[in-house]
Amino acid sequence: MFDLSTRRIIIFLGIFLLNFTALIAQTQEEINALVMDVTNSEPLLGATVYWENEISSGVISDLDGRFSLKSSSFPRKIVISYIGYKTSIRTINKGDTAKELKFYLEPEDLSLDEIVIQARNPDAQIKxxxxxKVTVPMATLRTIPALFGEVDLLRGLQLLPGVQSAGEGTTGLFVRGGSADQNLIQLDGAPVYNAAHFFGFFSVFNPDALSGVDLYKGNMPASYxxxxxxxxDVGLKEGNNEQIRGTGGIGSISSRxxxxxxxxxxxxxxxxxGRRTYADLGLKFVGNEDISNNKLNFHDLSGKLAFRLGDKDKITLSSYQGRDYLGLDEEFGLKYSNWVTSAVWNRNISDKAFFDLNLYHSRYKYGVNFEDPDTGFEWNNKILETGLKGQWRLVNGEKIQTFWGFQSQWYHLAPIDLDPSPNSSIQGINTSPNNALLNNLFVGTTVEFSPKFSSEVGIRWGFYNQVGKGTEYIYQDGIASIDSPITDTLNFSTLQNMKFYQGLEPRVAFRYMINxxxxxxxxxxxxxxxxxxxxNSxxxxxxxxxxxxxxxIPPIRSDQxxxxxxxxxxxxxxxxxxxxYAKNFKNIIDLRNGASVLFxxxxxxEILIGDGYAYGLEVLLRxxxxxxxxxxxxTYSRTWRQIDGVSMDVKYNPRYDRPNDLTLVLNHEFNTAWSVGLTFVYATGQAVSFPEGSYQLDNQLVPLYSNYRNTDRYPNYHRMDASVTWKNTQKGRKWRGSWNFSVYNLYGRKNPFSYxxxxxxxxxxxxxxxxxxPIVSSRPGIVMxxxxxxxxxLTYNFEF
Structure with missing residues (x-):
């Protein structure tokens, strides 16, 4: 039927197909595993995994510490390495492919000659x-000299390029020309609306409870x-699964x-x-009754529960609660508090598919009370956000990864409630509530086209509805301004649509490996x-x-x-x-001169709307x-706004425009016991408007300001901080302590806070x-x- 040559071809093709099928079957064999810290069972992100003698074909563990690695033959040895941990080498048999493996890495001995303060792959910034994007390990933050000895997450971020501070002693952040409210600060996926204690001197995050922080200031993934x-993106760490352990510290202003x-x-x-300040306790010992009767304190409490339901599911429940209070001799009180709760379900659908579901709630409350028989009042307000976010991830081999999902957010801005005291001359105020629903769909993919070229493309689509219950005012000529009279009032019932916006948010990134x-x-x-x-601040x-x-007020849009x-x-x-970078803003807001927005x-x-832009250059050597x-x-950065009705309609700098910003951070380990830290900061003074003159009004000297905004500047800011740390390195001790002595502003620079x-x-x-x-002379002057x-x-830190 077939001649000899045809039979040979068929036999050859048959053998080839058999071998090819066997080859395919072999290449489909893979192991799925989890890399964790042996001391606390926390997953390790960025661990390098490869078959022995085949480092070029290795992979990196993901956010949950998981990885997949293929092989065509078993048994063979796998190598797992992670910075700051001992390398693990283990033999893998063919039967191990049928289950999820777990690898526990042991931290390196502190006596090693080389100290590593980063928790990521060493060539991550290249590949x-x-x-x-900057990942900041908590070990790095602990080496930085701190104000009052308090290790602070947000103040540590201020030392990075592209991130600038609001001023002396504050934790406010201004990133690439954006205002402080343009930063999304979230704890385990839940937003934190006020991340500051003590009016910005400290952040709300207790460093002992954190696993780390990721800062995105350039290419933000479409899932956010x-x-x-x-x-x-701040994460609370999970507890260890072996025994009860503790850490803490006793500092100059608080203990934890x-x-x-x-x-x-x-x-x-x-x-x-938990953490609590005792600044108010010290006031009791001050001889002056005007001071000792004051109250000044903050506390925060956070916790997290983690449950592993088999090899495929994990559920975590986390919560944070913090409160600040300032009271002046029982006459004036200012209080504000955060309550953030998050529940996360992680599901391994298969060895290539993963699902994450996050349900969260965030509440921020604040209020003022003034005790006076004639003008006393109590004023309260709050913001609520509740959200649900689901995300699927699919790993299509080693070169393609895809994610998609949704996020729904409910906003409630409570009505402002000002209640006068009995017999007070103050008139009560009760404004309308504000509600909104924001639904988002997102999808993205990462593709490695070649060893040199890879790309990530994503898009986010938001659907925003302002809804009732609420009130909308109709102004003459349809223009909302202080001079436009109200011609009508529209009242909307619960969930009735008031205004709709939608917007596409494309994201794209490319990487080319030069070598x-x-x-x-x-x-x-x-x-x-x-x-x-x-x-106004x-x-x-x-x-x-x-x-x-x-x-x-339309939504703001930025393109970067x-x-x-x-x-x-x-x-x-x-x-x-x-x-x-270069960035522009559309529909950005500012306040008119003399605006009042609180009541x-x-x-x-009170608001004027316009455009803005920013550009800059960031250099980092680490x-x-x-x-x-x-x-x-x-960092060299400039930011501008141009809004009709502000600064004579010409462009101007917002106050946080600081063209030059230089930071130096150094830490040196002499041995396992002694280390020193040093930071130096230099920045251009913030933009500000100084008076051009003055005039008399009712026998008072009133400053006269220019019509142009922020044309002056504070003096340039600089300071140096230093610290010395001693650790007890005796092995086998259940209680291990360390002392940290730090000096903020080492050479006593008097940086202006206000004029x-x-x-x-x-x-x-x-x-x-x-x-x-009596007064014998009087002149106008400036008081800094x-x-x-x-x-x-001085701070004492301990662990047991």
């Missing part, structure tokens, strides 16, 4: 697609949205304690952490923001008013492009990067391995007419207030 400038361990079995864990040690990255991001702050105040997009060059040196010991139901008449570690960062323009009597800024005699000069602190 990853992210531009403008709602803010224009940055995402600060964290406990964690197994809950019911090794499948469930808990962690609980094994350098790469070029580019990215484009569009973001919409439907909730923002209307404030650049630093942000606890009682600032949040407003929603509506009929007269960024381009960067990344280079590693000396076996990834040194990292260098330079990134440039009005017509806030749209060393993360060795006895001496740290970084040198420089006051007023009359100086008798050449004495502290002159008191009732005590210091500064907060801290040479400020030492």
């Amino acid at each position: 990853s697609l992210e531009t403008g 949205g709602g803010r224009l400038s940055s995402l600060i 304690l964290t406990l964690d361990g197994p809950l019911f079995s090794d499948k469930s864990t808990f962690i609980i952490s 094994t040690s350098s790469s070029i990255k580019a990215a484009y991001n569009r973001n919409f923001q439907y909730l923002q702050v209307a404030s 650049s630093a942000g105040l606890p009682i600032d008013r949040w407003i929603q997009a509506g009929t007269y 492009i960024s381009l960067g060059y990344f280079k590693n040196f000396k076996d990834n010991r040194w990292e260098f990067s330079v990134e440039g 009005t139901d017509n806030v749209e008449t 060393k993360s391995v060795g006895k001496t570690t740290g970084w040198l960062a420089y 006051e323009f007023r009359e100086i009597n008798n050449d004495d800024i502290k002159y008191n007419s009732s005590e210091d005699g 207030t500064y907060l801290f000069t040479f400020l030492p602190s």
Whole structure:
């Protein structure tokens, strides 16, 4: 039937197909595993995994510590390495492919010569697609000298390029030309509306309870949205599953304690952490009754429960609660508090498919009370956000990863409630509530086209509805302004649609590997923001008013492009990067001159809307391995706004525009017991409007300001901080302690916090007419207030 040559071809094809089928079957064999810290069972993100002698075909563990690795033959040895941990080598048999494996890595002995302060792959900045992303391990933050000895997450972020501070001693962040309210700060996926204690001196995050933080300031993934400038993603760590352990510290201004361990079995864990200041307790010992009767305190409490339901499911429940209170001799009180709760379900659908579901609730309350028989009142307000986010991830081999999902958010801005005291002359105020529903769909994919070129493309689509119950005012000529009379009032019932907006938010990023040690990255991001702050203060105040997009206030839109060059040196010991960016803003808001937004139901008449833009260059040189570690960062940035009705309709700088910003962070380990830290900060003074003159009104000297906004500047800001740490390194001790001595503002620089323009009597800024005699001379003058000069602190940290 067939001749000899035909038979040979058929036999050859048959043998080829059999071998090819066998080859395919072999390549489909893979192991699925989880990499964890042996001390606390926390997943390790970024562990390097490869078959022995085949490092070029290795993979990296994901956010949950999971990875998949294929092989055509078994048994063979697998190698797992992670910075700061001992390398694990283990033999894998063919039968291991039928189950999920677990690898526990042991931290390196502290006596090693090389100290590593980063918890990521050493060449991550070269190979990853992210531009403008920084991962900050808690170990790094603990090496930075701190104000009052308090290790602070947000103040540590201020030392990074592209991130600038609001001023002396504050934790406010301004990222790439954006205002403070344009940062999405979230804890385990739930937003935190006020992340500051003590009016911005400290952040609400207790460092002992955190697993780490990711800062996105360039290419924000499509799975996140709602803010224009940055995402600060903070995670609470999980407890260990072996025994009860604790950490804590006793500092100059507060103390803290964290406990964690197994809950019911090794499948469930808990962690609980608390912190409380005792600044108010010290006031009791002050001899002056005007001071000792005051109250000034904050506390926070956080916790997390984790349950592993078999090999495929994990559920975590986390919560944070914090409160601040300032009371002045029982006459004035200011209070504000956060309550954040999150529930997360992680599901491994298969070895290539994963699902995450996050349900969260965030509440921010604030209020003021003034005890006076004639003008007393109590004022309260709150913001509520409840959300549900679901995300699927599909790993299509080693070169393609896809994610998609949804996020729904419900906003409720409670009506402002001002209740006068009995017999008070103050009129009560009760404004209308504001509600909104924001639904988002998102999808994205990461593709490695070749070893040199890869890309991430995503899109987010938001549908925003302002809904009732609420009130909308109709103004003459349809223009909401202080001079436009109200012609009608519309009342909307519960969930009735008031205003609808929708917007597409494309995201794209590219990475090209020049060689094994350098790469070029580019990215484009569009973001919409439907909730923002209307404030006269650049630093942000606890009682600032949040407003929603509506009929007269459209959502803000930003478009950002960024381009960067990344280079590693000396076996990834040194990292260098330079990134440039340009960003524009549409429908950005500012307040008219003399605006008052706290007690009005017509806030749209106090707001002016326009455009803005920002651009900058960020340079970073970092060393993360060795006895001496740290970084040198420089940022050049400019930001402008142009809004009709502000600054004579010409462009102007917002107060947080600071063209030059230089930071140096150094840490040196002498041995396992002794280490020192040093930071130096230099920045251009913030933009501000100084008076051009003055005039008399009712026998008072009133400053006269220019029609142009923020044409002056504070003096340039600089300071140096230093710290010395001693650790008890005796092995086998159940209780291990360390002492940290730090000095904030080492050389006593008097950086201005504020300026006051007023009359100086008798050449004495502290002159008191009732005590210091008659006035013999008077002149206009400037009084500068500064907060801290040479400020030492001592902190004792412990663990058991």
